[in-house]
Amino acid sequence: MSVxxxxxxxxxWLVKELNRHIYNYHVLDAPTIPDAEYDKLFRELxxxxxAHPEAVSNDTPTSRVGAAPIPEFRQVTHAVPMLSLNNGFSxxxxxxFDRRVREGLDAGQVDYAAELKFDGLAMSLRYESGVFVQAAxxxxxxxxxDVTANIRTVRVIPLRLHGDDVPAVxxxxxxxxxxxxxxxxxxxxxxxxxxKEFANPRNAAAGSLRQLDARITAQRKLRxxxxxxxxxxxxxxxxSHSAVxxxxxxxxxxxxxxxxxxxxxxxxxxxxxxxxxxxxxxxYEIDGxxxxxxxxxxQRALGFVxxxxxxxxxxxxxxxxxxxVVSAIxxxxxxxxxxxxxxxxxxxxxxxxxxxxxxxxxxxxxRRKDVRIGDTVVVRRAGDVIPEVLSVVLERRPTPEPAVxxxxxxxxxxxxxxxxxxxxxxxxxxxxxxxAAQRKEAxxxxxxxxxxxxxxxxxxxxxxxxxCNLIHGVADLxxxxxxxxxxMKRLADERDGTTPETVKQGKVxxxxxxxxxxxxxxxxxxxxxxxxxxxxxxxxxESTAKTLADWLGSLALVRxxxxxxxxxxxxxxxxxxxxxxxxxxxxxxQIALDAxxxxxxxxxxxxAPKAALRERLDEVQLLAALGIPxxxxxxxxxxxxxxxxxxxxxxxxxxxxxxPEALVASLESWMAVEANREALMKLSSLRRELLDALPExxxxxxxxxxxxxxxxxxxxxxxxxDQAGALIEAAGxxxxxxxxxxxxxxxxxxxxxxxxxxxxxxxxxxxxxxxxLALLGQANQ
Ligand code: IVH
Numbered sequence: 001m002s003v004x005x006x007x008x009x010x011x012x013w014l015v016k017e018l019n020r021h022i023y024n025y026h027v028l029d030a031p032t033i034p035d036a037e038y039d040k041l042f043r044e045l046x047x048x049x050x051a052h053p054e055a056v057s058n059d060t061p062t063s064r065v066g067a068a069p070i071p072e073f074r075q076v077t078h079a080v081p082m083l084s085l086n087n088g089f090s091x092x093x094x095x096x097f098d099r100r101v102r103e104g105l106d107a108g109q110v111d112y113a114a115e116l117k118f119d120g121l122a123m124s125l126r127y128e129s130g131v132f133v134q135a136a137x138x139x140x141x142x143x144x145x146d147v148t149a150n151i152r153t154v155r156v157i158p159l160r161l162h163g164d165d166v167p168a169v170x171x172x173x174x175x176x177x178x179x180x181x182x183x184x185x186x187x188x189x190x191x192x193x194x195x196k197e198f199a200n201p202r203n204a205a206a207g208s209l210r211q212l213d214a215r216i217t218a219q220r221k222l223r224x225x226x227x228x229x230x231x232x233x234x235x236x237x238x239x240s241h242s243a244v245x246x247x248x249x250x251x252x253x254x255x256x257x258x259x260x261x262x263x264x265x266x267x268x269x270x271x272x273x274x275x276x277x278x279x280x281x282x283x284y285e286i287d288g289x290x291x292x293x294x295x296x297x298x299q300r301a302l303g304f305v306x307x308x309x310x311x312x313x314x315x316x317x318x319x320x321x322x323x324x325v326v327s328a329i330x331x332x333x334x335x336x337x338x339x340x341x342x343x344x345x346x347x348x349x350x351x352x353x354x355x356x357x358x359x360x361x362x363x364x365x366x367r368r369k370d371v372r373i374g375d376t377v378v379v380r381r382a383g384d385v386i387p388e389v390l391s392v393v394l395e396r397r398p399t400p401e402p403a404v405x406x407x408x409x410x411x412x413x414x415x416x417x418x419x420x421x422x423x424x425x426x427x428x429x430x431x432x433x434x435x436a437a438q439r440k441e442a443x444x445x446x447x448x449x450x451x452x453x454x455x456x457x458x459x460x461x462x463x464x465x466x467x468c469n470l471i472h473g474v475a476d477l478x479x480x481x482x483x484x485x486x487x488m489k490r491l492a493d494e495r496d497g498t499t500p501e502t503v504k505q506g507k508v509x510x511x512x513x514x515x516x517x518x519x520x521x522x523x524x525x526x527x528x529x530x531x532x533x534x535x536x537x538x539x540x541x542e543s544t545a546k547t548l549a550d551w552l553g554s555l556a557l558v559r560x561x562x563x564x565x566x567x568x569x570x571x572x573x574x575x576x577x578x579x580x581x582x583x584x585x586x587x588x589x590q591i592a593l594d595a596x597x598x599x600x601x602x603x604x605x606x607x608a609p610k611a612a613l614r615e616r617l618d619e620v621q622l623l624a625a626l627g628i629p630x631x632x633x634x635x636x637x638x639x640x641x642x643x644x645x646x647x648x649x650x651x652x653x654x655x656x657x658x659x660p661e662a663l664v665a666s667l668e669s670w671m672a673v674e675a676n677r678e679a680l681m682k683l684s685s686l687r688r689e690l691l692d693a694l695p696e697x698x699x700x701x702x703x704x705x706x707x708x709x710x711x712x713x714x715x716x717x718x719x720x721x722d723q724a725g726a727l728i729e730a731a732g733x734x735x736x737x738x739x740x741x742x743x744x745x746x747x748x749x750x751x752x753x754x755x756x757x758x759x760x761x762x763x764x765x766x767x768x769x770x771x772x773l774a775l776l777g778q779a780n781q
Pocket of ligand 1: 082083084085086115116117118119120121122123138175227228290308309312314
């Protein structure tokens, strides 16, 4: 075959292949290739076309901006086409862009409006005399779909523009997207309802928008950020893009705060880096940043080349998805025995990091994605989370087809049965702490930096200690002797074939072992919350541990607190409360904890329960927290009505209180269980005991912010919300999680969401970080 035919064949193939992917991505919302792979093919085609302009075919994807819309929605012709952006990837690409702009304008340094490249769906919103009349998707750039009814349900989009001075016609261009948190929640709901989960927030936003029934869209939390003007009539066009965005903000349109005006290539790269650092902390996904020449007159002078403006460039982040092949599927055994299938991958670079393993989450996930050994898969690495397998490229499945994956029936570490309880997604090894894998993980967790913080006790030593049978539970750590450690080290070195020369010569290094023993000793007085976190109670993370420590004050009280008491503490729900109470009720945990305390481990700084606990010991709340089926808080109030919890424990018949029949039946069968009756009595006496021990009136907090309640929302510029909260509390103020009429101030940072809206609606004073600091500054005077 001649060289000429070679490139013709390649170009034809690229056109066909890219068109197919565009169709899958834009029309079907079912991507068949990672963006990075697509971009690579696209660039290859662009280069070939530039080298052989005579061979450019008329259906080349480089000449169009998308694919035809799906037919169900009414079609809308865009008055001004919705084009796309050229992409840049390297510093050099940005330098070239800036140079071309300067040459085109015959200018020295150029000011650019820099903003985020939102990873959502492009949308055009039409306002006539300030009233929202139409929303259209991009479609193929010239014709889109009428999604007015769906967009009307997006709460952040104003149905009427703010202010009196509104243009006759304004078409706003922007991006519809879903926040990461809303996406997680949606998937949780989908999972619970047995419905299909979405692969990422972008797909979830697309799926939610493409609903013929707008009521479904209304249940999905879609957002919008405006980034440009399509059409403007009856008003003067602002002179710069940055002024357009400021104007949008005044009109009540959501605009991201992460925008800036920067100068020259250096300014652009500085912006790119600063956003790159913030990316993970943003509440939504972005796939890069966008630079636009700021002056509108300059934009017009530069104009467009075929599919994209010359005055703008998208600077994309390195791809976080890549294609590779699954070489094996193994399982890992976690701290709680959870069996997690893990795909072993042919090493691949994802966003600059080599990935060799990716989690498959659980059995259902493997089934849903139908991942098999030998499959080509899309792997994704977002931020510093564990890489995951997103989907299988079915077209590349080897023939004959590999077998469907099934989880092993026995734990690969200890051979115990693998069990999966009804309604649980996770399968577990039934070996408990007899399983070395679970023991290792439990000890690893216990010794971790944010838990007991035993320095120098790395994974390798933990593995060896468990394998040599030197430690069975965490208490054994505190019984280790120098001899034990030296024996462990000798065995570990032998096993790994790394015995040092000096040791072979008969010398024994003991300094490391002395240091480790000292570190173990030093870990014996942890703050209570760290000890609680270290115990590895299911569902108890750092923040729940802190709540327990702050409110209950002592390990002794945490140990004996029934679930109903735990449940009335802030941010502790039913599942978590049950998990904590179950943990401490379990005999083997009691033995392990007593053994630990016997070694001299003792939490430091224990204190009496928090005075504010008094309010939470309300009998109605406690009764409702018992988890009696059908017993809601209002019903609990009706039932108590002058009676005490103890009174109730002596009742057998509940038909006389005017309660609904179903509830009466539920109460009677609950009370018929002796253990429940006892639990009620115990709860009541613990309540009484706590009330007696608590100070009568919560002492009025001192400090200048005493009596003031704050709600923190969004990302603050120089400190974390926790730090800000600590400052407020130190000045006597209170920090709450939700906005109400009683809130004194809302401190809002970047991307503050519904709390800010609520504050505005309720007329609560909103401060930024500087405002808060000013208030604290006054407070300190
Ligand atoms: S401006 C003529 N600004 O990227 C230029 N687009 O490849 C019109 N996008 O379809 C686009 N964030 O969906 C612009 N800040 C931003 C953007 C942005 C995301 C998307 C948009 C567009 C695609 C262009």
